[in-house]
Amino acid sequence: MATTPETTTEVGHNGGHSTVFPPFDPATFGPQLLWLAIIFGLLYLLMSRIGLPRVEAILEARRAAHEGDLNEAARLRQETEAAIASFEKALADAHAHAEDIGKQTRDRLNAEIIKKRAAFDAELTANLDAEEHTIAENKAKAMSNVAEIASEATMAIVRQLSGIAPGAGEAAAVVGRVLKN
Amino acid sequence: MAAEGGIDPIHQFVIAPMFHIGPLPVTNSAVFMIAVLAAATFIMIVGTSSRALVPGRLQSLGEVAYEFVASTVRGSAGQDGMRFFPLVFSLFMFVLLSNLIGIIPYTFTVTSHIIVTFALAALVILTVILYGFYRNGLHFLHLFVPSGVSPVLLPLLVLIEVISFISRPISLSVRLFANMLAGHITLKVFGGFVTMLLASGTWAMILAPLPFAMTVALTALELLVAFLQAYVFAILTCVYLNDAIHPGH
Numbered sequence: 001m002a003t004t005p006e007t008t009t010e011v012g013h014n015g016g017h018s019t020v021f022p023p024f025d026p027a028t029f030g031p032q033l034l035w036l037a038i039i040f041g042l043l044y045l046l047m048s049r050i051g052l053p054r055v056e057a058i059l060e061a062r063r064a065a066h067e068g069d070l071n072e073a074a075r076l077r078q079e080t081e082a083a084i085a086s087f088e089k090a091l092a093d094a095h096a097h098a099e100d101i102g103k104q105t106r107d108r109l110n111a112e113i114i115k116k117r118a119a120f121d122a123e124l125t126a127n128l129d130a131e132e133h134t135i136a137e138n139k140a141k142a143m144s145n146v147a148e149i150a151s152e153a154t155m156a157i158v159r160q161l162s163g164i165a166p167g168a169g170e171a172a173a174v175v176g177r178v179l180k181n
Numbered sequence: 182m183a184a185e186g187g188i189d190p191i192h193q194f195v196i197a198p199m200f201h202i203g204p205l206p207v208t209n210s211a212v213f214m215i216a217v218l219a220a221a222t223f224i225m226i227v228g229t230s231s232r233a234l235v236p237g238r239l240q241s242l243g244e245v246a247y248e249f250v251a252s253t254v255r256g257s258a259g260q261d262g263m264r265f266f267p268l269v270f271s272l273f274m275f276v277l278l279s280n281l282i283g284i285i286p287y288t289f290t291v292t293s294h295i296i297v298t299f300a301l302a303a304l305v306i307l308t309v310i311l312y313g314f315y316r317n318g319l320h321f322l323h324l325f326v327p328s329g330v331s332p333v334l335l336p337l338l339v340l341i342e343v344i345s346f347i348s349r350p351i352s353l354s355v356r357l358f359a360n361m362l363a364g365h366i367t368l369k370v371f372g373g374f375v376t377m378l379l380a381s382g383t384w385a386m387i388l389a390p391l392p393f394a395m396t397v398a399l400t401a402l403e404l405l406v407a408f409l410q411a412y413v414f415a416i417l418t419c420v421y422l423n424d425a426i427h428p429g430h
Contacts, residue, residue: 022194022294023362028208029296032196035211036300039218043275048267051225055247057241058232059291065234 151175186374190366194293209289210297217278217291225274246274250415257419259425268308269422272301273415280407281360284400292410293361295354302354305418313425324428353417360410364403371396 022028151171159165198206224246228239236244250270254262276292283290291297313321325342326335374392378385 006410022191022196023358024295025196028196028210028294031206031208032210032294032296033276033300035208035214036297037209040271040301040304042276043218043221044267044271046222047225047271047274051222051229051243052247052267052270054229054232055225055243058229058234059244059247061232062234 068121146171147175150179188369188376190369190373191387193289193365193369193409194362196294210294213279213282213289216282217275220278220282221271221274246270253412253416254419257416258423258426262419262422265308265312265419265422269415269418272305272418273411276301276357276414277408277411281404282409283361283365284403284407290361290365292357293365297360298354298358299350299413302350305353306350306423309421309425312422313428316426317428321425321428324424349417349421353414357410357414360406364399364406368396368399368403371399 017061151168151174154175155166156169158171182383196208196210198208199212200207202206224239228237228243231237231240233240247270250273251263251266254269256363281295282288288388313324317323325339325346327338327342330338371392375389378389378392412413
């Protein structure tokens with residue numbers, strides 16, 4: 001341990017043993033208090049003048065930046081929500097419009113179908129009537145032919161069986177009488 | 182500065198000049214006070230010099246220290262107490278860094294000397310008394326008069342309050358001093374066991390890891406104590422300052 005004549009703080013320090021417990025050695029109080037005053041004073045000045053105001057400014061700036069960011073985010077979200085709302089409105093409008101068009105088209109087509117079907121029905125009925133008429137005519141014609149054929153057949157049969165040739169008028173009268181029954 | 186012969190657990194507290202600046206002796210205590218000042222300046226001023234919005238490690242440390250002490254002051258002494266924030270912060274940093282630096286082997290613990298802790302405690306109590314009278318005038322004396330007490334008991338209670346007030350700087354300083362002193366003596370004793378066992382040169386050498394493990398565990402405990410004592414010192418300072426700001430509660 002290097003010692004100098006004015007070193008009084010090592011009082012009683014011999015062979016690694018102090019006669020006075022070092023923390024209670026009054027000889028060290030003066031220098032310690034002096035150094036403490038200098039150092040703690042400097043510490044207080046540096047902290048209160050530079051360190052703490054600087055940290056406070058940093059924290060304040062960060063808080064302001066955060067708040068700005070949050071406000072910006074809120075504004076953007078509002079814009080987004082407005083955009084979504086307008087999009088949904090447009091979508092709903094388009095839906096309604098499409099439904100409208102669909103309904104109109106359906107109605108128009110339905111009306112057309114009904115009209116066409118009515119016309120077709122009428123045509124069909126008319127054709128049917130005409131066909132029925134023709135059939136009836138043909139039937140009547142066929143019936144009159146039947147009488148003629150029958151009377152000829154009768155004349156031929158009578159001639160073959162009896163050898164007597166009946167007159168055409170006579171045969172027709174008989175056939176007419178039979179057909180009537 | 183190893184002691185001759187056996188290990189002397191008290192030797193670490195000896196104060197001796199390391200060199201001189203003119204007539205002023207620079208003791209080991211002074212050197213470590215300067216180290217504390219340098220560390221605090223490094224964290225709070227060098228670390229924050231970039232003023233980054235997204236802090237680096239050192240700046241985060243400074244911000245954490247700031248916010249920790251600020252919330253302590255606000256919580257214990259209210260918004261009015263923030264005028265003493267630089268004082269409480271300086272005390273907290275001084276005590277904390279002294280304690281932490283002292284844990285490093287071969288260093289000196291500034292706060293292991295009663296005169297240092299007592300000077301800090303006296304600074305706190307003087308601030309309390311001066312500011313208490315400055316702000317409240319004689320109303321500050323209501324601090325010693327509990328309200329809603331029968332007149333018979335009042336003199337006794339006032340006496341108790343006065344004694345409790347006077348004991349504050351003593352308890353504040355002795356708590357810190359004794360914690361540091363005891364912790365470092367214990368560390369030194371267990372560390373000494375390790376060297377004594379190893380130096381014995383006998384079969385007892387195999388026991389050396391036991392006190393060594395104890396030293397490691399105690400060092401961890403001392404880290405906790407170092408922080409805790411700094412915090413206790415700071416929060417009690419706030420509590421006492423709160424009395425100066427709002428006496429008669």
